[in-house]
Amino acid sequence: MGVGGGLPLRDIGELLEEVGLAGEEQRGTLAAKGQRELLVEVGLLKDNGDLWVEVLGLLSSPEPTALLARLGALRPQTWEVSDRDQQVWVLQGETLVMVPRSSNVTPATVTILPFKYPESLEQGRGVPIYLGTQDPDMCLFCEEVDRWPRLWLKEKNILDLYNQVGPVRPFLFYHSRDGNTSSFESVAFPGWLIASSQVGQPIFLTSDLGTTNNTNFYLNLKA
Known part of the structure; x- marks a missing residue:
């Protein structure tokens, strides 16, 4: 103990x-x-x-x-994120896209910070976190567009979100572990998870689980 x-x-x-x-x-x-x-x-x-x-x-x-x-x-830790097909998150402008891992590819530097008051959110769905990038400082957030949840990057410092006294729901995700993989469910849109599919395409939100969409990712701590 x-x-x-x-x-x-x-x-x-x-x-x-x-x-x-x-x-x-x-x-x-x-x-x-x-x-x-x-x-x-x-x-x-x-x-x-x-x-x-x-x-x-x-x-x-x-x-x-x-x-x-x-x-x-x-100290926020920094990560590289990859999927089962050895594709990594790569920052292209203000979009995170999936690119096959290689020596010529520079994965996005991803930051993760926990929400300070998890007891104020629904329990049993995972650990609520904020997800961001470094250089430039942006954070993932979810909003409804044409009646569908959409995933975007917005210029935002993750520490500013962390220091809020209440949940900034569009920027929050429930982090769940399944063996050595992680999934990220939108707090603002329960049942919708960050997903990847085809090479060169942006990551997105999906509620269609168990299909060709991948919702399980590997987190690799950067040195």
């Missing part, structure tokens, strides 16, 4: 991974070392005794919300 009867060590690692603060390959640090070393390794904690005392208190909390909010504010 965690310090002070808090979450088990493996659950801390899973939570950090779900909200985009650690990669699956770093979870072995928990088994080999422990909670403090994991947080240092992913860049969320320096070897600072005072801050570690604060983190210990958060780890001892019966709910992970305070922990996730505190760690998320320290």
Whole structure:
């Protein structure tokens, strides 16, 4: 169990991974070392005794919300996103498109931050997060166009969304894990997930699951 009867060590690692603060390959640090070393390794904690005392208190909390909010504010992690066909998210102008992975392709730098107040949203659908890009700073959001949900990128700093006191629903997604893949469901349009299909086409929203559309993605932590 965690310090002070808090979450088990493996659950801390899973939570950090779900909200985009650690990669699956770093979870072995928990088994080999422990909670403090994991947080240092992913860049969320320096070897600072005072801050570690604060983190210990958060780890001892019966709910992970305070922990996730505190760690998320320290340093957003950056990711590359790919699908089952080895296509990666690539930024073309203000659009994320799917391009086959190769040495000549530069994947988009994707940022993830958790929503600080997940208890205010529907439970059991996944961890609510904001999804953004770096260089330039933009965020994914959903809106209705001609009575259909659409997925867009909008110029927005992800930290501005993170610091809002309430949910900015068009920009929020429920992040769910299925083995080593992730799915992202729109909070504003429940049942609609981020999807990819053909090479060179933008990512989009779909409610048509289990077809040729892919809604499961791999998150690869950038160095």
